[in-house]
Amino acid sequence: MITTNYHVHTHRCNHAEGRDRDYVEAAIAAGFSEIAFTDHSPWPLHPYEPGMIRMKLALLPDYVNSLRQLKEEYKDRISIKIGLECEYYADRMDWLKETIRKYDLELIILGNHFHEYEHHTRYFGSYKDKKNLLRDYVADTLAAIESGVYGYFAHPDIFVRSLTHWTQEAENACRMILEACKEHHIPVEYNLGGVRSRFFEFTYPYPRFWEIAAEVGNDVRIGIDAHSPMDFHDKKSIDDAISFLNSLGIIVDDKRI
Template sequence: MKTNYHTHTTRCMHATGSDEDYVLSAIKGSYQELGFSDHTPWKYHTDYVADMRMLPEELPGYVESLRSLREKYRDQISIKIGLECEYFPTYIHWLKEKIKEYQLDYILFGNHHYHTDEKFPYFGHHTENLDMLELYEESAIEGMESGLFCCLAHPDLFMRSYPQFDRHCKLISRHICRTAARLHIPLEYNIGYVAYNEAHNLQTYPCPDFWHIAANEGCTAIIGLDAHNNKDLETPVYYNRAIEELKTLKIQRVDSLSLITNH
């Protein structure tokens, strides 16, 4: 089955294409199931306003729009409604209320910040030293153990800013992969950055060193587009290549995620 559960919308302020454009592109790209997981809002205790996520008051419109598209295209594609969330212990109770209120299908774990973005910088740009690397590991493991998430998105995100895959990376990767395997949480083989990497001659993620460890630890993987442009869903080249890369690594690939059933 061809699926993608990592799809953003313009509400995150760094994506293009209407909600319906993503659905139409997914149909064109022969996807059987499309999951929307835009960056979650958080009901902050401070007056902090994030620049890469919807506001809490936008959440009802997000769900309403996707429900109506799910109904409109039900004979052509299955649509699931989720969010991509960090593990912010202070705000998890609020999130759980929203999951129940809107009967969301799933929650992706995007480990972008340590405990809250009100105080801590983005791991993708600021993991340049061992301290940040260890905070990345700590929140990744805490989040997976919370039981809230069905998948760890871009588990190798730290390689966007960490200088090279050294012994520290090896150690934290092993701990993250071991936890994911123990808890039966798939790791996302995120191909959203591949085109950028190729254009700039970089290798951030998927990071081959990380994925060799994932293979050795018996992890499962799911391919995620991290689509920020609906046209990403029409281009099969990176998806097909990812299938081959995971085969070469001998990692078991899954094509669907565990959905929330008890609301």
């Protein structure tokens, strides 16, 4: 059983369902004591970026206002943090820092989906430039970690989706990422969204990645990555994740962030 979850979306990202309130009610019903809304961040988009899988910039005030109301209304029953799931886009980090300040955001989680900008060839889950996949993924991850902006790393093994076989280079990449997270006290997330759509061998959560996390001694969290209020009630995925991680010697950390 876990009682905290730092990865919750809202309908604003165009691929999640339900009202904000429904997520809160579902989390309470499922026994959670603290959640963070970390919907897919808007970014000031370049003209060639589709931005279809994230909220529009204009929706950010509504997102924050709605969650502030719920935070206050439910404060005796559940702690609600207001945050965002953000890529690391070097050219727009000033905007992100200003947005955190302006809206008083409490948690930014790293969702390292794209390299430099949003385009399907740049998606780390199906990266076109296979030769440089690991180099680019590790570089973005380390830069993000060192920026000090991110407090949690969502699906850190997302790059596995772009692999066709496991290599020593992949092994080294995992170790570099995990050691940096440990050094900077950034929890790494065993992502249940990946579990819910696990159709391939090379996908996340990838068992070998978590074996290495056990060796490195990371702070490991289970992230529901809720795109529906119902995801809070998927107790089997949570129990299976805990059992698997325990079998590696990882005790899942459930402390509040």
